[in-house]
Amino acid sequence: MASSYNHHLISLYLLLIYIISTTATTTSASPRPKSVILTLSKDTSTSQYTTKVIQRTPPVSVPLTLDLGTQYLWLNCGKRYVSSTYKPVNCGSPLCALANAKICRSCPAPPGPKPGCNKNTCRAIINNPITNKSTPRGSELATDVIQLNSSNGATTGGLVSLPNFLFVCAPTSLLGGLAKGVFGVAGFGRTKVSFPTQVSSTFRLAQVFALCLPPLSENGFAFLGDGPYNITPGGTGLNVDLRTMLTYTPLISNPVRTSEYFIGVQGIRVGGEDVQINKSLLSIDSKGYGGTTISLLYPYTSMETSIFKAVTTVFDKQIANSSFPTKRVAPVTPFEFCYDEFPSTRVGPAVQNIDLVLQSENVVWTIAPLNSLVRTNNVYCLAFVDGGKNPRSSIVIGGYQIEDNLLQFDRAKSRLGFSSSLVYDRIRCSFFNFTSKA
Structure with a gap:
């Protein structure tokens, strides 16, 4: 038990070191928020719970399905993926090892990073949790900037930036069964590179997240960080x-x-x-x-x-x-x-x-x-x-x-x-x- 816990701490330390070293020469992460919040909604036809993040340069709103078992954030990198801050992860890099991505693939890519296919890039096998369809040859591991709402625990606040957020480029064929209009899956699994782990590591928040799922036609939330989670009960005026x-x-x-x-x-x-x-x-x-x-x-x-x-x-x-x-x-x-x-x-x-x-x-x-x-x-x-x-x-x-x-x-x-x-x-x-x- 102690050995497993220490290994987990070392992994998080390596992730934090990577984030610090890469942001030193690129766009800096935003000042540390008290917590980060995602707004959740329930899809009518699939009953999946979805959210949106802002990703890329120039920024694009990216709808995602939440899943507690998926290891990564993965999303479609089709022809419409355009971003000047997209960076493929090289084979043999510390981040490739941290993500436990063991496939290295070379493919003929034109000069400059092309989302989804670059020379000597680290690739991860990802799975659609609805259809169980996977990418046996792997999909490209990459980083890009994302922006999320901060929160003081009582209201949503301004946007904060994570300049080197790790994700996996998925083919369009992997989107089957997901809610209409979503670009991929926000993986909240118990992994070193899951969505909440990366957010907490970047802003040095507690490795804690909270979910409050909404019924249809209402909003719920996901808090990344330890809270507080303040709500006013109906008609009381008290937090x-x-x-x-x-x-x-x-x-x-x-x-x-x-x-x-x-x-x-x-x-x-x-x-x-x-x-x-x-x-x-x-x-x-x-x-x-x-x-x-x-x-x-x-x-x-x-x-x-x-x-x-x-x-x-x-x-x-x-x-x-x-x-x-x-x-x-x-x-x-x-x-x-x-x-x-x-x-x-x-x-x-x-x-x-x-x-x-x-x-x-x-x-x-x-x-x-x-x-x-x-x-x-x-x-x-x-x-x-x-x-x-x-x-x-x-x-x-x-x-x-x-x-x-x-x-x-x-x-x-x-x-x-x-x-x-x-x-x-x-x-x-x-x-x-x-x-x-x-």
């Missing part, structure tokens, strides 16, 4: 630092899927009742299978078949034995358990909570009714899906279940902070004061 609402649980390492974020779910309760499941499925085996991960690309939480059946059976039985004036109705794809009506409350339908029991009985992530039921085709459906009999992860916590929740990914301390639904406290992610946006 609340959302960090005070967090409960923490360790992040678990997967020996195979090292860039993903896993947590140690120990059990599941529905309406306070323990669900009887095969708990061996909650552990990660030597091949990287099992356990519980968090994904922004799964619209709804997916559970291994036996876990799904156990949870839905208990939920449906409790509904049937309740005094609610409701009845089971025909399934609505992709959901199996749908009901005609429920009494409503300020925080969603009046049904039981679903709890993920974490490292102890007292550490529980509550999935509130607002996040467990979805209104579709004029009925309410339990927003969980059957993930099959041998999925890579036994439980994948999907985007819908964490909308209007705050999640803080603390890589330095290897822990996840979670709030459960903010709506109980009359807070929505969209309440943040978005005074300016990139």
Whole structure:
């Protein structure tokens, strides 16, 4: 454990040294902000969460899909990529080694840097997380300037520049399945060169980022840095630092899927009742299978078949034995358990909570009714899906279940902070004061 931690610190130190040495002879990075903020929105057709950054010289607004498992920022470098600050990464360079990019390729390029194909450049294999299509021959590793909004924790601020932001040039063919209009993927994975790692290293911020995902037609945010994350609850006029609402649980390492974020779910309760499941499925085996991960690309939480059946059976039985004036109705794809009506409350339908029991009985992530039921085709459906009999992860916590929740990914301390639904406290992610946006 100590050796792995020291190796991580050395890697971050090398990245910081690279940034300092390269910015010394080019455009300097902006003064250190308190934190950096991205504005998030939810795509209607794909349910992907997207953001925008400003990249290149002259600057261009670049829409991206967020993914917690992707290692890099990668984006399309087609014919429209024009930038005087684009720099390919040379084979054998420290940055090439830091990115663990082991392919070196020479291709006939005209004089001057041509995005996507230059002589003796370092290349990385990247993957489309939706289609699983990859670039087996590798894609060019490069740097360019990007600009992001700073923040004081209460409002968005002015733009700050990162002059040598590392990314991978992807072919147009790799964009399939992504939200319409996006240029690529902002990788937030647990890697040395992921999007948040580079931002934090450049501005010497804590290796921490927080997500507050929005429902459709609203804005959410991603904070890069330790906060504060100040929001004003509806009608109160008071500022609340959302960090005070967090409960923490360790992040678990997967020996195979090292860039993903896993947590140690120990059990599941529905309406306070323990669900009887095969708990061996909650552990990660030597091949990287099992356990519980968090994904922004799964619209709804997916559970291994036996876990799904156990949870839905208990939920449906409790509904049937309740005094609610409701009845089971025909399934609505992709959901199996749908009901005609429920009494409503300020925080969603009046049904039981679903709890993920974490490292102890007292550490529980509550999935509130607002996040467990979805209104579709004029009925309410339990927003969980059957993930099959041998999925890579036994439980994948999907985007819908964490909308209007705050999640803080603390890589330095290897822990996840979670709030459960903010709506109980009359807070929505969209309440943040978005005074300016990139």
